[in-house]
Amino acid sequence: MHSHIAKRRTLPGSARMQKISQANIASLLYLATIFVFFQQDQVNPVAFLVGAGTLTFFMLFFFVIFRLQLNTHFYDRSLTFAQVVASVITMLSVAYLDRTAQLVLGPFLLIAFSYGTFRLSRSSLTVLAAGTIAGYLAMILLRSYREGFGDALKLDLLQWIVVALTLPLMVSVGGRIRQLRATLKLTRRQLQQFEEKAIRDELTGLYNRRQLQTELDTAIARANSEGIPFCLCLIDVDHFKDINDKHGHLVGDVILREFARVALDSIRDSDVIGRYGGDEFMHLLPNTSLKGAVMHAERLRVYAHFLDLQGVLPQKSISLSIGVAQFRSGEDAAALIERADTALYRAKERGRNRVEWIDEE
Ligand SMILES: Nc1nc2c(ncn2[C@@H]2O[C@H](COP(=O)(O)OP(=O)(O)OP(=O)(O)O)[C@@H](O)[C@H]2O)c(=O)[nH]1
CATH class of the missing domain: 3.30.70.270 (Reverse transcriptase/Diguanylate cyclase domain)
Structure with a gap:
């Protein structure tokens, strides 16, 4: 007979590390790309260093949280929402400090979001998308305020519009993916129940x-x-x-x-x-x-x-x-x-x- 002992969903050390690296992989890749830009003298060193510092800070922050198992106090133990926010903040700060870094911001924001689409509810994703779009716009305006409102702002806004259109699409696709996953999970469970029924005698529960x-x-x-x-x-x-x-x-x-x-x-x-x-x-x-x-x-x-x-x-x-x-x-x-x-x-x-x-x- 099977015993049904409820197990606490604590992750082993390696899985915990995997959770961290998955969340920050987008900002890590983004920084790696920015590093190439920096080597080609296209991005100023301050932007790159601030990005690297911010990423390191968030990585350490989440590492300590997971290590001390503080994440278990939250409903979403993988802290997906917080990790995507951290990733977005890192990327936006780099782009704020150097306009060229904004050239590749869109695709990497989508990568950060794709991590969230599998785990977050539709409402959380919507809030995250709205926050990111608003944050992106604020970053452009702040930078233009600092550097002056010129022709570059028009290009910035065009780039922003692309992100503002694609992120909501990502939210909707994420919803569909989650629905499919839920259906798949349910079907798998039903199949297991059918399989179990097919080998059991209904009255006694023993093998038939x-x-x-x-x-x-x-x-x-x-x-x-x-x-x-x-x-x-x-x-x-x-x-x-x-x-x-x-x-x-x-x-x-x-x-x-x-x-x-x-x-x-x-x-x-x-x-x-x-x-x-x-x-x-x-x-x-x-x-x-x-x-x-x-x-x-x-x-x-x-x-x-x-x-x-x-x-x-x-x-x-x-x-x-x-x-x-x-x-x-x-x-x-x-x-x-x-x-x-x-x-x-x-x-x-x-x-x-x-x-x-x-x-x-
Ligand atoms: N309550 C109940 N009875 C069942 C079930 N399946 C079969 N039976 C009955 O079990 C009885 C089996 O009887 P037999 O094994 O032929 O004979 P017996 O009375 O046990 O006599 P001996 O085996 O010779 O000692 C029959 O009366 C069936 O109707 C069931 O799921 N529930």
């Missing part, structure tokens, strides 16, 4: 007959290739028809479910148990000798006897008949089941409430 067949085929293949012994038990509730007739089908259902629960608890992790049909169960014991399997079957018989049925059958107990057979090299699933069934039939014949097995000849 089809899955038992698959498990048996796997066990046979492994036993044939590795020569490891395994056993098969067929378990049948005695006089189950009488229980149904006297106490009703619902009581019968509760008994089957209760037995399944106890049986599942009593087996080893490597064992397989399932409902073969009606009141009959199949138990596979890999890497087990016939003697070991018979001992386990006996234990199961005793457990069933002491099953707590106070709620449905006061002062009564159920009994099991169990047939055990050990796999013989080379035989097929049908032959093995038939031998276990013969042992089960013998247990019924010899008075029920007992374990019988087929001896190895």
Whole structure:
């Protein structure tokens, strides 16, 4: 059975670092490009140094935040919004200090945004886009105020218009991508549920007959290739028809479910148990000798006897008949089941409430 233990979503150290570098990759690339400009004497050193300083400051800032796990206090633990803002601030400051740096600002702003589109809600993205567009405009106007309103402002504004048109588009595309991701996630979960349903018996939650067949085929293949012994038990509730007739089908259902629960608890992790049909169960014991399997079957018989049925059958107990057979090299699933069934039939014949097995000849 699977245990559903809720795990805290804390990131390992390497993933935390990855989160930081992803967010700042846009400003890092931007600065690298500006460095090339600077080497070609196209950008003044102050703009480049201020950009490098700002980027280093933000990188260190987020590193410390993640290291101290302060990000866990926020709903968005990856601090995507803050990191995109930091990236935009870094790029805008460089462009403010040198107009040439603005030439490549647009594409890098889009890269910074693409990081946010996967993680942020539509409203956060809209706020971010509006803030960036407004910040960009303010940066142009401030710079023109400092350097004088000339012809360059017209070009600045044209560049700004391109960004002001493309960022909202990015927000809308981001929304679609997130929708697709959500649909994909839901479909994956539904598929897992269908797959799980397809192998389970609805009443008891144990493996169904089809899955038992698959498990048996796997066990046979492994036993044939590795020569490891395994056993098969067929378990049948005695006089189950009488229980149904006297106490009703619902009581019968509760008994089957209760037995399944106890049986599942009593087996080893490597064992397989399932409902073969009606009141009959199949138990596979890999890497087990016939003697070991018979001992386990006996234990199961005793457990069933002491099953707590106070709620449905006061002062009564159920009994099991169990047939055990050990796999013989080379035989097929049908032959093995038939031998276990013969042992089960013998247990019924010899008075029920007992374990019988087929001896190895
Ligand atoms: N409550 C309930 N009964 C079921 C279910 N599936 C099969 N049965 C009943 O289980 C009974 C199986 O009876 P049998 O195994 O043939 O006979 P028995 O009364 O157990 O007698 P022995 O096996 O010879 O001891 C039948 O009455 C079926 O109707 C189920 O899902 N729920």
